[in-house]
Amino acid sequence: MNRIMRNVRFTLLVCLMPLFSSCEKAFEQNSVTEKDANVVIRIADFQQLSFEDTVDGRKMMTTRSAVSLSDYCDYLQFVVFDETEKLSSMNQKVGDEGYGHAAMKIAPGSYTLMVLAHKAPSYATVSSLTKVTFPGNQVGDTFLYCGAITVEDNKQNTFNVTLGRCVSMFRLCVEDNLPDDVAKMKFYYTGGSSTLDASTGWGNVNSRQTVNFDISAADRGGPAVFEVFTFPHEEYSDLKMTVTALDAQGQTLCEKIFEKVPIQRNRITQYKGVFFGSGQTSDSHITVAGDTAWTVHQTVAY
Numbered sequence: 001m002n003r004i005m006r007n008v009r010f011t012l013l014v015c016l017m018p019l020f021s022s023c024e025k026a027f028e029q030n031s032v033t034e035k036d037a038n039v040v041i042r043i044a045d046f047q048q049l050s051f052e053d054t055v056d057g058r059k060m061m062t063t064r065s066a067v068s069l070s071d072y073c074d075y076l077q078f079v080v081f082d083e084t085e086k087l088s089s090m091n092q093k094v095g096d097e098g099y100g101h102a103a104m105k106i107a108p109g110s111y112t113l114m115v116l117a118h119k120a121p122s123y124a125t126v127s128s129l130t131k132v133t134f135p136g137n138q139v140g141d142t143f144l145y146c147g148a149i150t151v152e153d154n155k156q157n158t159f160n161v162t163l164g165r166c167v168s169m170f171r172l173c174v175e176d177n178l179p180d181d182v183a184k185m186k187f188y189y190t191g192g193s194s195t196l197d198a199s200t201g202w203g204n205v206n207s208r209q210t211v212n213f214d215i216s217a218a219d220r221g222g223p224a225v226f227e228v229f230t231f232p233h234e235e236y237s238d239l240k241m242t243v244t245a246l247d248a249q250g251q252t253l254c255e256k257i258f259e260k261v262p263i264q265r266n267r268i269t270q271y272k273g274v275f276f277g278s279g280q281t282s283d284s285h286i287t288v289a290g291d292t293a294w295t296v297h298q299t300v301a302y
Contacts, residue, residue: 037103039151040158041078043069043115070094072141073117078102079126080149081112091123108153114198115161118142130197130204137194137209139229142167146198166201167229168192168263170241173272178220183248185213185226191239192230192263201265203231230263237263245276 034040069076076092076099088106092099116124116132119140125133129146143163151157170189188210193203211228230239239261245253254276261269 032103032105034103034156037105038156039080039102039104039106040156041102041104041113041115042158042160043076043100043117044160044162069100069117072119073143074119074140075117075123076100077114077116077124077126078104079114079116080104080106081114081129082109083112084129086126086128087111089126093123106151108151110148110150112199113145113147113149113159113161115145115163116142116198117144117163124196126198129199132196132198134194137207138211139167139194139231141165141169141229142196142231144196144198144201146201164201165266166196166231168232168237168265169268170228170230170239170261170263171268171270172226172228172243172275173270174224174226174275175272176274176277177222178215178224179245179253179276180220181247182215182220182245182253184215184246184250186244186246187211187213187226187228188242188244189228189230189239189261191233191237191261193233194230196231203233206233232263232265235264239263243275 074094078090080088090102120134121138122135144166145161145163190208192207193205194207194209195205197204241258241261244255247253
């Protein structure tokens with residue numbers, strides 16, 4: 001989910017490994033155990049690795065603690081399509097028994113499997129393979145697998161699924177103190193998408209999207225970090241981002257417009273500087289290696 005953090009900057013590197021347990025088929029209320037199923041889907045967990053942080057031009061080797069799928073994804077959805085029609089579906093939320101594992105009974109044949117893991121406010125609506133929407137159009141960190149599977153007769157078919165991040169992040173680092181009269185930070189953007197085409201992994205709607213962050217008394221008086229997620233339309237996309245600080249009556253206190261914000265899947269574009277006062281900070285760059293790691297690929301002083 002989009003979130004606000006105070007004085008926090010972090011990067012992570014994740015990779016995937018098997019996770020075993022059982023779960024339930026959504027279109028049938030009866031439990032399907034792995035022993036009885038002919039299709040088993042296993043989603044990888046996240047594993048500890050070392051990587052290099054580049055800070056102020058210096059490379060530093062850092063080791064992150066091992067984390068699990070549940071640390072980054074609150075909701076997990078398995079959908080099997082027969083051509084363009086949904087054949088079977090299963091939803092899980094973090095804390096459910098067997099989270100990260102699906103056991104199903106499916107007739108032999110060729111299908112498309114979609115697995116979606118995300119931090120949206122609730123389950124996504126999968127209208128079709130090309131139209132996946134989220135509650136209130138609020139996008140959080142999202143991982144996707146979509147590929148062809150073949151279910152063979154007279155055997156248990158096991159599919160080990162590797163998820164890839166399919167969102168981009170806009171991060172605003174406010175380095176001056178949030179004033180006492182700020183009640184809300186509003187982020188309005190165009191150029192991204194709040195709807196996902198799972199068949200391509202790209203966004204497919206030209207969204208005019210608003211994301212609001214309520215500011216509490218504890219948030220005021222210090223710097224803050226705001227993160228907004230969106231689905232890019234293609235490998236290289238641009239956002240126009242308008243950030244507005246509002247008081248309790250909804251009156252504008254301060255506003256900045258960021259034109260042509262470059263975004264890519266699995267990449268953070270970070271704007272860092274003084275928002276309420278005058279002046280700007282110098283650039284800083286953080287780069288993390290790894291296909292499934294967030295990479296801060298551009299930091300812009302504003």
